[in-house]
Amino acid sequence: MKWGVVTFPGSNDDRDSVYCLERVLGQEAVPLWHKDQDLHGVEAIVLPGGFSYGDYLRCGAVARFSPVMSSVMAFARAGGPVLGMCNGFQILCESGLLPGALVRNRSLAFICEWVSVRVETTRTRFTARCAAGECLSLPIKHGEGCYVADEATLKALQDNDQVVFRYVNRAGEALESANPNGAVQNIAGVANTGGNVVGLMPHPEHAVEALLGGEDGRKLFTSVFA
Amino acid sequence: MASIPVDLQLAHDHGLSTDEYERIVRTLERTPTFEELGVFSVMWSEHCSYKSSRRFLRRLPTTGPAILQGPGENAGIVDIGDGLAAVFKIESHNHPSFIEPYHGAATGVGGILRDVFTMGARPVASLNSLRFGAMTHPRTAQLVKGVVGGIGGYGNSVGVPTVGGEVYFNAGYNGNILVNAFTLGIAPTDRIFRATAAGVGNPVIYVGSRTGRDGIHGASLLASREFDDKSEELRPAVQVGDPFTENILIEACLSLMRQDLIIGIQDMGAAGLTSSSVEMADRGKAGIVLDLDTIPTREAGIPPYELLLSESQERMLIVAKEGCEEAVQDVFATWDLQAVVIGEVTDDGLFRTTWRGEEVVRIPVAALTSQAPAYERPAARPADLTAQQRLDLGALPLPTDYAAVLTTLLTTPNLASKEWVYRQYDFLVGGNTVVRPGSDAAIIRLKASDKGLGISVDCNSRYCALDPYRGAAIAVAESARNLAVSGARPVALSDCLNFGNPEKPEVMWQFVQAIDGMRAACEALEVAVVSGNVSFYNETDGQAIPPTPTVAMVGIMDAVTHHVTQWFKHPGDLIVLLGETHEELGASEYLAAIHHQECGRPPRLDLEREKLLQQVCLRAAQAGLFSSAHDVAEGGLAVALAEACISHPQQTLGARVTLTGDLRPDALLFGESQSRAVVSVRPANWERLKALLRTSGLPFSVLGEVRGTDLEIVGSMKIATAALRQQWQTALAQQLLTVAT
Numbered sequence A: 001m002k003w004g005v006v007t008f009p010g011s012n013d014d015r016d017s018v019y020c021l022e023r024v025l026g027q028e029a030v031p032l033w034h035k036d037q038d039l040h041g042v043e044a045i046v047l048p049g050g051f052s053y054g055d056y057l058r059c060g061a062v063a064r065f066s067p068v069m070s071s072v073m074a075f076a077r078a079g080g081p082v083l084g085m086c087n088g089f090q091i092l093c094e095s096g097l098l099p100g101a102l103v104r105n106r107s108l109a110f111i112c113e114w115v116s117v118r119v120e121t122t123r124t125r126f127t128a129r130c131a132a133g134e135c136l137s138l139p140i141k142h143g144e145g146c147y148v149a150d151e152a153t154l155k156a157l158q159d160n161d162q163v164v165f166r167y168v169n170r171a172g173e174a175l176e177s178a179n180p181n182g183a184v185q186n187i188a189g190v191a192n193t194g195g196n197v198v199g200l201m202p203h204p205e206h207a208v209e210a211l212l213g214g215e216d217g218r219k220l221f222t223s224v225f226a
Numbered sequence B: 001m002a003s004i005p006v007d008l009q010l011a012h013d014h015g016l017s018t019d020e021y022e023r024i025v026r027t028l029e030r031t032p033t034f035e036e037l038g039v040f041s042v043m044w045s046e047h048c049s050y051k052s053s054r055r056f057l058r059r060l061p062t063t064g065p066a067i068l069q070g071p072g073e074n075a076g077i078v079d080i081g082d083g084l085a086a087v088f089k090i091e092s093h094n095h096p097s098f099i100e101p102y103h104g105a106a107t108g109v110g111g112i113l114r115d116v117f118t119m120g121a122r123p124v125a126s127l128n129s130l131r132f133g134a135m136t137h138p139r140t141a142q143l144v145k146g147v148v149g150g151i152g153g154y155g156n157s158v159g160v161p162t163v164g165g166e167v168y169f170n171a172g173y174n175g176n177i178l179v180n181a182f183t184l185g186i187a188p189t190d191r192i193f194r195a196t197a198a199g200v201g202n203p204v205i206y207v208g209s210r211t212g213r214d215g216i217h218g219a220s221l222l223a224s225r226e227f228d229d230k231s232e233e234l235r236p237a238v239q240v241g242d243p244f245t246e247n248i249l250i251e252a253c254l255s256l257m258r259q260d261l262i263i264g265i266q267d268m269g270a271a272g273l274t275s276s277s278v279e280m281a282d283r284g285k286a287g288i289v290l291d292l293d294t295i296p297t298r299e300a301g302i303p304p305y306e307l308l309l310s311e312s313q314e315r316m317l318i319v320a321k322e323g324c325e326e327a328v329q330d331v332f333a334t335w336d337l338q339a340v341v342i343g344e345v346t347d348d349g350l351f352r353t354t355w356r357g358e359e360v361v362r363i364p365v366a367a368l369t370s371q372a373p374a375y376e377r378p379a380a381r382p383a384d385l386t387a388q389q390r391l392d393l394g395a396l397p398l399p400t401d402y403a404a405v406l407t408t409l410l411t412t413p414n415l416a417s418k419e420w421v422y423r424q425y426d427f428l429v430g431g432n433t434v435v436r437p438g439s440d441a442a443i444i445r446l447k448a449s450d451k452g453l454g455i456s457v458d459c460n461s462r463y464c465a466l467d468p469y470r471g472a473a474i475a476v477a478e479s480a481r482n483l484a485v486s487g488a489r490p491v492a493l494s495d496c497l498n499f500g501n502p503e504k505p506e507v508m509w510q511f512v513q514a515i516d517g518m519r520a521a522c523e524a525l526e527v528a529v530v531s532g533n534v535s536f537y538n539e540t541d542g543q544a545i546p547p548t549p550t551v552a553m554v555g556i557m558d559a560v561t562h563h564v565t566q567w568f569k570h571p572g573d574l575i576v577l578l579g580e581t582h583e584e585l586g587a588s589e590y591l592a593a594i595h596h597q598e599c600g601r602p603p604r605l606d607l608e609r610e611k612l613l614q615q616v617c618l619r620a621a622q623a624g625l626f627s628s629a630h631d632v633a634e635g636g637l638a639v640a641l642a643e644a645c646i647s648h649p650q651q652t653l654g655a656r657v658t659l660t661g662d663l664r665p666d667a668l669l670f671g672e673s674q675s676r677a678v679v680s681v682r683p684a685n686w687e688r689l690k691a692l693l694r695t696s697g698l699p700f701s702v703l704g705e706v707r708g709t710d711l712e713i714v715g716s717m718k719i720a721t722a723a724l725r726q727q728w729q730t731a732l733a734q735q736l737l738t739v740a741t
Helices: A014-024 A067-077 A087-094 A151-159 A218-225 B008-013 B018-028 B034-043 B094-099 B101-117 B140-158 B218-222 B231-237 B243-257 B272-283 B304-309 B325-334 B402-411 B461-466 B468-485 B505-525 B589-595 B607-622 B636-646 B665-670 B683-696 B721-740
Strands: A002-007 A028-033 A044-047 A082-085 A101-103 A111-119 A135-142 A146-148 A163-168 A187-191 A197-200 B067-069 B076-081 B084-092 B122-132 B162-169 B178-188 B203-208 B262-267 B287-291 B315-320 B339-346 B350-355 B358-364 B433-435 B442-445 B452-458 B489-498 B528-535 B548-557 B574-578 B628-631 B655-657 B677-681 B700-706 B710-713 B717-720
Touching: A002 A014, A014 A028, A014 A218, A044 A067, A044 A087, A067 A082, A082 A087, A087 A101, A087 A197, A111 A187, A146 A187, A163 A197, B008 B018, B008 B034, B018 B034, B018 B358, B034 B272, B034 B304, B034 B350, B034 B358, B067 B528, B076 B489, B076 B528, B076 B548, B084 B101, B084 B489, B084 B548, B094 B101, B094 B140, B094 B178, B101 B122, B101 B140, B101 B178, B101 B243, B101 B262, B122 B140, B122 B243, B122 B442, B122 B452, B122 B548, B140 B162, B140 B178, B140 B243, B140 B721, B162 B442, B162 B452, B178 B452, B178 B489, B178 B548, B203 B243, B203 B325, B243 B262, B243 B315, B243 B325, B262 B272, B272 B287, B272 B304, B272 B315, B272 B350, B304 B350, B315 B325, B325 B339, B339 B350, B402 B589, B402 B636, B402 B665, B402 B717, B402 B721, B452 B468, B461 B468, B461 B548, B468 B489, B468 B505, B468 B548, B468 B607, B468 B628, B468 B677, B489 B505, B505 B528, B505 B548, B505 B607, B574 B607, B574 B636, B574 B683, B589 B665, B607 B628, B607 B677, B607 B683, B628 B636, B636 B655, B636 B665, B636 B677, B636 B710, B636 B721, B677 B683, B710 B721, B717 B721
Parallel strands: A002 A028, A002 A044, A044 A082, A082 A197, B084 B528, B122 B162, B287 B350, B489 B528, B655 B710
Antiparallel strands: A101 A146, A111 A135, A111 A163, A163 A187, A187 A197, B067 B076, B076 B084, B084 B178, B122 B178, B203 B315, B203 B339, B262 B315, B287 B339, B350 B358, B433 B442, B442 B452, B452 B548, B489 B548, B574 B677, B574 B700, B628 B677, B655 B700, B710 B717
C-alpha cells in the first residue's frame, strides 16, 4: 500500500514513520512536503510528531495552514485514512478534522515514557485489527498532550463511538492514576465520525520493533492494509 | 562614526593582560583598532586559545587504528566499520547556565549539535553531565529545573534523543554549576566535512539566523573569568536559542552535504563570526576577507565590533566552491533559510574585514591562532590536601541499622533515581534507542548495520578533589567499565575538563594531575581522546569547584542484540560479584551521606585488573551469558545490588545474598572498591560463565540468587524492594519540590 508521510519544517518523527512503514512493515512510503499540494496518489496519510514550525504560536496552529494540509483535508473528507500522531494529532484538531484540543500537560513538564492504552473502539480504519478492550503498550513524548473538549463534544464522542484510546493502568483500568497528562476522561486518541481520521498522543511508530521496546504499535498500521 | 580610541585600560577591560596588550601592539606594529582589540580579546581568551592547557593536553593519547579525527576539529571521529563513522564531542556551557539556566543549557545543547552536524554527521544521541550545588542551597532547585527544562526544550524540539547522562549535587558547585553537553552523530566515512577555508577566491557564505546583539563577549568575559557579586550583570552575554531554526538548519546542511558544493563548513559558536572565519582560514593556511555590510542582521545599525563578536545562535559559515553559490542558496531556500555571500578566501594569510568601505580589521591569522599566547603556569599541590586525605577508620562508628543506611543512600540526590530528569527528555526520537536512560550505559542501534554503540558519561569529582590523578583515572575506567558491562567495547572518549582559575597554582596542579591520570587510564585501556574542551575559571568569590574532568566514552558492539542491562531479570538467577572488595571507605558516598565527611583517599585503581574485568565482561556479554551486569560504583555493593533489584522499568525483584570477608561490615557493604561488577546469570549458563572466569584468573564470588520480594543481605539487612523502589524513585522530585517552597 502507498502511504504518504508529511514533513513540515520542525517535524521530527517523519523519518521514523517512513522507516516504520517501509523497513518494518514493507509498505511504500512517499514523503509529502509541506509546500506541495500534490499527494502523489497515496492511499493513506501519516501526520508525524515533532514541533511543526517550532510550535511557537500553539501546537499545530501554523501547520494547519500549510499548502499540503488543504489536500490532506480534502483527502480526509473523501474518506481517505489519515493518522495523526502527537504533533499530527494536534494538527488534526487545529484543522477541525478532529474535535477537541490539546493543551499543556497537567504537570507543566514534558513527559517521555511508555504507557498502556486501551482500545475503546475497533470501528476505525486504524483499530480494525485490534480487539475491543485490548491494551497496547506505546510510548508518549509530549509537553502538550492533555486532551480537552467541552461537555457537548464529549457527549458526542461517546454517542458516536469516537473515543479510540484511553490511558489505563496495567490492569486495563482507566484510573486517574494512570493518566499521564491530565487528559479529560483519560482520552489518548479520538476519531472523526467516519472512523477514517484518527489522532492520538502516543507514538505507535515507535512501538514496532521488539529490540526497541515493543511491537504493539504495528496493529494501527496493519489495520489499514492487512 | 568615529572609532573608539584604544589604550591599555580598554585592553584590561577586555580581559587582556598588559603583556598581552603589548604583544598585540608589537604584532601589528601599531595600536589596534577597537574592532581588532575585540577580535584579539576573544581569540586570546582562555576559552578559545586554551592558553593555559594547550601544552598539557598534548600528553593525552589521541590516535589509534580506528581514529579518523582527533582533537583540533569541531568533533572527533571514530571508524565504526561498515563505511560508517561516529562523530562526537562533549562541551561545557557552565557560566551561561548559572546566569540564565534555561537558555544557557539550551544553547549548550544547540552548540554541541552544530559541532557534530557541521562535520556531515546526522546527530543521533545526546547525553549530558550536570553538577549542581547542595540540594539545600537556595538556588539549587531553580537551577535544576531551569537547566533540565532548557536541555529538554531544545533537545526535544530539535529532534535528537537525549539518551543518558549523570546528575550530581555537591556544595562545591553552589556558586558554579556545570552543564556539559555531548552529542554523537553518524556519518558515512567517505563524506566527512572539515572546517577549512581553502582556494583563493572561493566564496564565504553565511547561513542560518540573522545576527543580533546577543552573546557579546560570551567567550572572553563570561567563560574566561571568575564570578563575583556583579556576575548577574553578565546576563546580556548569554545567548538565546531557537531549536526550530536549528532543526531545519540540520536538515538543510545535511542535504547540502549530499552534493559536491562546498570546501568547508563551521558553526559560529563561541566568539561567533570571528572565531569561525579565523579558525577556518588557519586550517586552510589561507586568509579571509569579510564585508560586514552584507551580514544579515536583526536590526539596523549594529556596529562592526558587535557584528564580529555576536554569539547569536544557529548560524553557520561555509566556504563554497567558486560558482556554486546559487546551488548552495537553493538548498537553503528550500528550508526558508537565507544564505548570503559575505566574503572570500584570500592567500594573504590575513583576517580582514571591511565596514562601510573602510578596513576595520587587518590581523595575521597566525597571530590569532598558532601564535596566540601559551602559558606554563605554576602548579603547586594544595597545602591542605594531605590533611583532607586523612581518614581514621578506627574513629568511625559502625552503623546500627544497615537497612536504614541503604535507604538513606538511595534517597540522597546523588544516588536517587534520575527519572524525574530524564522523563522530561525525548529519549526515543530517531528510533535507535535500545537501552534508555537508567542503566549503566545508553545503547543505540545503527540502522545501517547489526552494530550498536554504547555511550557513558562519568566523573566522580569527590574522588578528583581528594586525588585528582586517581580520580581522573577512575573517571576513564568507570566510563569504560559501564560500556563493557553493557556489552560495548570502549574505543574513544571526549573529555570536558572543568576546573577553577588556572592562574592559581593549586588549580593548575589539579589540572595537570588529572591529565596525567587520564593518560595512564587511556593508555592501559587502549582508549583514545578524540575531542573535548577545557572550562577554567569555574570559581565564585575565590572558591573553585571540585576538579571535574568529565569523560564521555563511546564503545562498539558488533551485534546490538548482545546488549546487557543492569537490572535483574529472572527469579532463580545466580548473583555473582566479579572483582574484589577492599577496606576502602575514603571519599565514598557513604562517608559523605552518613558520616558527613568528605575526606580520605579515593579507592585504589589497578589498571591491569580493570582491563581484565572489562575483557571478561565483554566476552561473557558476547556469549550471551549475563542476564544482567552492573558496575559497582557510588554506594558500593549494597547499592549496586539494590539498584539491580529496583531499576527495571517494569518490575521489581528481590535477592538473597551472603557477603563474606573479614572487612568492616560498612566497607563490605558500602565501600567503593574499583573494578567490580554485580552480574546475574541463569543457572543453565553458570558452568560456562564459571569456566570463562576461571580461565581468565579474575577473582569472583557467588553471592546468592535473585528471588522473592526482599533484598536480604544475610546478617545485615532484609528490606522490601517495592517500598525501596518507591522511595528511590520519588526522592529527587520530592526534594526539589520541598526546597522550592
